[in-house]
Amino acid sequence: MSQHSAPAPGAGPGxxxxxxxxxxxxxxxxxxxxxxxxxxxxxxxxxxxxxxSGVDTPGPDERQELSLVLAGEGTPLTERxxxxxxxxxxxxxxxxxxxxxxESLGRLGGGLLVPGDAAWPPGVEDLGPSAPVALWYRGGGPxxxxxxxxxxVGSRDATAYGQSxxxxxxxxxxxxxxxxxxxGAYGIDAMAHRAAxxxxxxxxxxxxxxxxxLDRYYPAGHEDLLREVSGRGVLLSxxxxxxxxxxxRFLQRNRLIAALSGAVLVVEARWRSGAxxxxxxxxxxxREVGVVPGPVTSPQSAGCHRLLRESPAVxxxxxxxxxxxxxxxLGTGPEPGSGRGPGVPSAAGSGTExxxxxxxxxxxxxxxxxxxALPLRSPVPVDRLCAVAGLxxxxxxxxxxxLQRQSxxxxxxxGWRRGPVSHG
Amino acid sequence: MSQHSAPAPGAGPGxxxxxxxxxxxxxxxxxxxxxxxxxxxxxxxxxxxxxxSGVDTPGPDERQELSLVLAGEGTPLTERxxxxxxxxxxxxxxxxxxxxxxESLGRLGGGLLVPGDAAWPPGVEDLGPSAPVALWYRGGGPxxxxxxxxxxVGSRDATAYGQSxxxxxxxxxxxxxxxxxxxGAYGIDAMAHRAAxxxxxxxxxxxxxxxxxLDRYYPAGHEDLLREVSGRGVLLSxxxxxxxxxxxRFLQRNRLIAALSGAVLVVEARWRSGAxxxxxxxxxxxREVGVVPGPVTSPQSAGCHRLLRESPAVxxxxxxxxxxxxxxxLGTGPEPGSGRGPGVPSAAGSGTExxxxxxxxxxxxxxxxxxxALPLRSPVPVDRLCAVAGLxxxxxxxxxxxLQRQSxxxxxxxGWRRGPVSHG
Numbered sequence: 001m002s003q004h005s006a007p008a009p010g011a012g013p014g015x016x017x018x019x020x021x022x023x024x025x026x027x028x029x030x031x032x033x034x035x036x037x038x039x040x041x042x043x044x045x046x047x048x049x050x051x052x053s054g055v056d057t058p059g060p061d062e063r064q065e066l067s068l069v070l071a072g073e074g075t076p077l078t079e080r081x082x083x084x085x086x087x088x089x090x091x092x093x094x095x096x097x098x099x100x101x102x103e104s105l106g107r108l109g110g111g112l113l114v115p116g117d118a119a120w121p122p123g124v125e126d127l128g129p130s131a132p133v134a135l136w137y138r139g140g141g142p143x144x145x146x147x148x149x150x151x152x153v154g155s156r157d158a159t160a161y162g163q164s165x166x167x168x169x170x171x172x173x174x175x176x177x178x179x180x181x182x183x184g185a186y187g188i189d190a191m192a193h194r195a196a197x198x199x200x201x202x203x204x205x206x207x208x209x210x211x212x213x214l215d216r217y218y219p220a221g222h223e224d225l226l227r228e229v230s231g232r233g234v235l236l237s238x239x240x241x242x243x244x245x246x247x248x249r250f251l252q253r254n255r256l257i258a259a260l261s262g263a264v265l266v267v268e269a270r271w272r273s274g275a276x277x278x279x280x281x282x283x284x285x286x287r288e289v290g291v292v293p294g295p296v297t298s299p300q301s302a303g304c305h306r307l308l309r310e311s312p313a314v315x316x317x318x319x320x321x322x323x324x325x326x327x328x329x330l331g332t333g334p335e336p337g338s339g340r341g342p343g344v345p346s347a348a349g350s351g352t353e354x355x356x357x358x359x360x361x362x363x364x365x366x367x368x369x370x371x372x373a374l375p376l377r378s379p380v381p382v383d384r385l386c387a388v389a390g391l392x393x394x395x396x397x398x399x400x401x402x403l404q405r406q407s408x409x410x411x412x413x414x415g416w417r418r419g420p421v422s423h424g
Numbered sequence: 425m426s427q428h429s430a431p432a433p434g435a436g437p438g439x440x441x442x443x444x445x446x447x448x449x450x451x452x453x454x455x456x457x458x459x460x461x462x463x464x465x466x467x468x469x470x471x472x473x474x475x476x477s478g479v480d481t482p483g484p485d486e487r488q489e490l491s492l493v494l495a496g497e498g499t500p501l502t503e504r505x506x507x508x509x510x511x512x513x514x515x516x517x518x519x520x521x522x523x524x525x526x527e528s529l530g531r532l533g534g535g536l537l538v539p540g541d542a543a544w545p546p547g548v549e550d551l552g553p554s555a556p557v558a559l560w561y562r563g564g565g566p567x568x569x570x571x572x573x574x575x576x577v578g579s580r581d582a583t584a585y586g587q588s589x590x591x592x593x594x595x596x597x598x599x600x601x602x603x604x605x606x607x608g609a610y611g612i613d614a615m616a617h618r619a620a621x622x623x624x625x626x627x628x629x630x631x632x633x634x635x636x637x638l639d640r641y642y643p644a645g646h647e648d649l650l651r652e653v654s655g656r657g658v659l660l661s662x663x664x665x666x667x668x669x670x671x672x673r674f675l676q677r678n679r680l681i682a683a684l685s686g687a688v689l690v691v692e693a694r695w696r697s698g699a700x701x702x703x704x705x706x707x708x709x710x711r712e713v714g715v716v717p718g719p720v721t722s723p724q725s726a727g728c729h730r731l732l733r734e735s736p737a738v739x740x741x742x743x744x745x746x747x748x749x750x751x752x753x754l755g756t757g758p759e760p761g762s763g764r765g766p767g768v769p770s771a772a773g774s775g776t777e778x779x780x781x782x783x784x785x786x787x788x789x790x791x792x793x794x795x796x797a798l799p800l801r802s803p804v805p806v807d808r809l810c811a812v813a814g815l816x817x818x819x820x821x822x823x824x825x826x827l828q829r830q831s832x833x834x835x836x837x838x839g840w841r842r843g844p845v846s847h848g
Contacts, residue, residue: 028814029814030793084816084818084819086816087815087817087818088810088813088814088815088816088819089814090816091807091810091811091814091816092814094811095811161719161721164721165720165721247796248792248793248796292720293717293718293720293725293739294719294720295585295717295718295719296589296716296717296740296741297585297588301717302741305717305739305741308739309738309739309741309745315717315729315732315733365672368671372670372671372672383515386512387515387518387519389515390452390453390454390512390515391508391515392510392511392512392515393511393515395508395512
């Protein structure tokens, strides 16, 4: 090890210096920067901060170790990348103030989570080299457990249909104790949070992952909603206070939603959309992705249908199917005392079928042939039924008796006709 | 061979006696009866008719040969089944009048197709033991070629949405020269036929497979439509004139639609439905099945979503995707001079996206970082952009020049801001 690489005493994992360094690094490194996060993993947070902020330069051993790890991850480090990255970090060094950031979020009822903390969500480690160096949180609720967290995401310009389906599925999932996670945006996200707050029993009922700093609520129009989410749930972000959400950060935020959840449900999504981006991250992480279909004439469902055509995402039409996405097969059985789950107006429910159609399903082919041969009104003799059904008299008589026991056939003086069940 | 099994001279394949026997057998055997069709295959049509109609009894060799073939097909013949089947056939023997049936359909501009006829559709042979013994036809159009036939099927009680999507897809497919095949029923079927008649260029533009005899139009409310289908297209059925469509025959009719088509498109289908039955047959025959999704709140789409969850059927949202179902990859390329196909209001079309979203897709991460850092109105100096983007001045300047060439950035005396493309 070169002389440059000796970390200050007490700077290792779990120390206050480490926490402070990671707080600073959340401002220095853009989310998802593999070079930045790998430097932290290889050198440790305190040493990485020294180097990335230009306080010190890496020794040859340190450079080599970093290069080897990056090459092993398939992202070899070129001199040009290193120089340009250093330039970028240097441009931000003047703004570093981790104590102030920690204090600022502390005053707002939040703080910083770093790897090793009891509340550090293990799911984000599935992101590998692009795992966040730390997570800022704000709110009264605990960080949700991945296994019981369902992400519900979708279009900002949701339709009434998308809003309605989101309300049904998110309140159902929240009422079953799941945490409903989303991005706090307009449209589907907002409805998911609201529905979870209204009927949630989970700890927390809902959580929002933000693309910018947690000192302010974004979008501004959601101040009340996000205040409520942070009150009863929790807000999370890898960005320090004061940072604004950019498009790049929105896209990187989506990887966190995927990593923090047990499964992702996309309710509405345009052909190109952030929700599809979240779904892509989730599939890459091995999370189940469910997709709510919609009219093919609705641009807000085009991204959903695209996912169904081009990815292993599965169709979700009701609460049970949504719960079935969760690891461990949550909700694979029907809710006691209900057809297919609580409060969900399922398109697949038994109420949508005529009694006739259901009766037929239980009949054998022979029974069906005789049943179909029976007139609705005027009874006919057995030989007539034989000719129509194409069965012998013995078979027809035996079958008629069976149908009679199910009230599907009725015997009269002049012969047989259909029974009361079949047209009642 | 026993003395019973010697066929009359001139009773082999291709003879008039054979054609007459098959005409009679269509009345004797219920559609899809493996025992009946296997007897015809093993003994020949003329001899099978003698035995099944009770004119003669099979010799020991004949019984054994039939038993062996049936056992090989996984449906061993028991004495009880044989006796009961003979009873059933006997009940219908008195009504056999093949000459009358042939004459009757001939007068209506139709006739009978038997295996070996030039127009016999080879696709039905994919049904194996349950292939029809003959097919009745009626109409001016030829029997369509399987490779250029798309079946479009769905709910009788179609919604306005289902009707509209059917019209779009069926007219598009018909305009591209495909034959649109369906079942002549209310709802989706009727719309599919109508749309194909209106814009079809294929030979024939449309074809209907009926569950009953072709001497009358069923349902009666479709007399005008079916008359037009038989005028410019063709009606097909395995049932002889005078027979009524029963539920069993509807289900068996569906296997013919699947076998006669290159692919099946289900537009709307209830949780339990005939369209799903057709789709199941098609999948079993190795035909591609496409499914149009719809609102999860619509019972008419529940069967479509069920197919998507439980079968290899694929989502279809527009004409190109529908054409892509066809064997040989018909329609996999876009129509010249159009985005995604003629006349289809595709949800995925470029018109649904803001120009902004499309611009972003072509930017590198660095360009995106700088672009996001640019203010919409008041220009800012480069060092400010460096701090916001987290990039060095060299990188930012180089990137700004690239963005400027794409009109995404604009240089002013006081610095840089977004260019005209990004918010125009």
